[in-house]
Amino acid sequence: MVAKLRNDFEALGIVAMHEDLSASLRVQLLLTGADACVPADVDVPELMAWCHAVRRRLLHVPAGEPAGAAPDGQGQPEAEEWVLRDKGWTLVSPQGVSLELTHSERQLMDAFVRHADARFSREDLMRDKGIAAGDSRAVDSLISRLRRKASQAGVALPIKSVHGWGYTFTGRLVAHLEPHEQEVMEFQPFREEPVLEHAIPAELLRAVESLDVLDPRTTQALSFCYQLRVAAGSGQYSGVDAQVFWTAPSGQRLGADRLLQHITDLDRRQALCEWMMQTLMSDVRRWWQEYSLRASHIGIKLPAEMLEHCYKRLPSLLRQFELDPASIELDVFSDNMLGDFPKLVPSLEYLRVSGVQVWLSSADIENHHLSRLREWPIRGIKLEPQVIKRACAEPTFKALLETACHLINELGLEVVVKGVDTLEQRDLALSLELSHYQGQLTSELMSEDGFLLTLASSEPAFSSNNENPRRLTGAGH
Incomplete structure (x- = not known):
């Protein structure tokens, strides 16, 4: 750090x-950049x-001289400065x-900054991107494409190959912070408000039970966040989950799945x-009309009992918003056994015929429960x-x-592992028979x-057409 x-x-x-x-730790800290080392119990x-x-x-x-720089005429000349701007989406050469x-190129440059x-x-880099071991050509191809892009723009990218090992950026690379970001360095994922994960206080529970989306104040307090998922085989983005949060007057946030649990x-x-x-459908259409960005495979969670009430309207809603079924x-979930919903399978079959893909979100991996999903008209299971x-x-x-992942594959269904937030969890996920994974390690x-x-800078496979999406400018996280 x-x-x-x-x-x-x-x-x-x-x-x-x-x-x-x-003594050895003090030496290491000082050599790596610390100005001073003090014990944790130091007096104020x-x-x-x-x-x-x-x-x-x-x-x-x-001004302009780094701390500890050598006097004029001494030491090595300073390398030319390359700057990552726009939160890492733009690389600016010294010229x-x-x-x-x-997005893949942004990951690459971020790796140079972090290492x-x-x-x-x-x-x-293969581990960070989730690329299968032995497929090092994917890394070489990525760097080759970026070098070619720089060459076509008239600049020489200072990425050098270290024979038999990896790569190094020989120029001086810095990540530029906008003025409003320089005041406080925040190393946490995107959060608008604190998310409430534990028991809901009684006063908040009463507010949840009376929540009414027909009230404009309620809809203003509802917001969408997005988290991408990654294909285990290629390391490329393969879809996104849209998550709805309600911000209470106290500033706490509840996810829509928890809201639905407490709205009686x-x-x-x-x-x-x-x-x-x-x-969500209105937003997806607006992205296409205003920015020429056509997103696909955006999942949203619904309770199983609610699906039975609205499934017949979904195809007409998609047509109303001029959207492709894909x-x-x-993502269907339930706290009860899915066998308690006799109309669920017919509704899933209706959606399958209409081209709408459905996942089952669950934490239940018992074999005897998974075996009941044989012949179910769903795309797969999200764990x-x-x-x-x-x-x-x-x-x-x-x-x-x-065993559960193997059984799900045997049933002809895909597997998504959610909550992959650490390298240990990612390594375990990649050792399983799964199709996709997602979590803070791959997408905040x-x-x-x-x-x-991210959509504007992603690979073509992440869009639902083969057109080159237009790059957005002036937008921020």
Whole structure:
């Protein structure tokens, strides 16, 4: 972390605090960029004195000169500066030439920024992108395409091959922060408001039970976030989940699936589901009309009992918004056994004939329950985040998950593993017989603007047509 901070912000003052500051650790921290090392239980006056000393040193560094730079005429000449702007979507050469990056190219440049000395192995990048081991040509091809793009723009990209190992960026690469981002460095995923994950307080529960989407104040408090999923075989984006959140007056957020659990009135539940579907369809059409961005495979969660009430209207809604059936996917979930809904299978068959794809979202991986899904007209199973987390912690449950994924494949269904937030979870997911995975490791929760930027810069397979989508400008996460 210290090395990355020093690489990104050369003039930043860094005071490292640690409980066990051995001599070797102090040496390592100082060599990687720390200005001072103090124990975690340091007295406040001493800590303030250290910070004052670091600030005094920085104030004496001439403007534009990195801290610790050699005097004029000494040391090596500074490398030309390449800048990542627009949250990493634009690479600007020292000559001022701008290169618009695709998502894969943005991942590549982010890897150079994050790795020490701007160098990494092919295996590191393949692991970060979820590319299968042994397919190193995908990395070489990506870098070759980016070099060719730079050459066509009249600049030479300083990416050098390290024989038999990986690549290094020999220029000086910095990530530019906009003025409003320089005040506070935030290393957390996108969040508009805190998400409530535990028991709902009584006063909030009463507000949820009376929530009415016919009230404009309610719809203003509802918002969409998006999280991409990745195809396990290619590492490319293969779809997106649209998640609806309600922001309470207290600032806490509840996801739509939790809202629906606590809205007891059937009419209110149905109204919320219809609002979610119609708003999403309206947004997808607007993206195409205003930005020429045609998204596909956008999944939205619905309770199984609500699907039985609205499934016949879905094809006509898609036609009303001039959308292809592949644009919207449904993720059906239920706290009860799916066998309790006798009309569910006929409604799924109706949607299949209409071209609408349906997934089953579940945390239940018991073999005798999965076996009942044989011949069900669904695309596949989405395993909820708690499944992969528990599998990483419990070897017995991991074996059960492996068996479940094999059985789902035997049924002719696809598997999506959700909640892949760490490298350990991703490595486990890729060892399974699965089709897709998603989580914070591959995609943060994004606002609409963030999702549109990703869609505009994604590979053609992520759109529902073969046209080159137009790049958005001026939008931010």
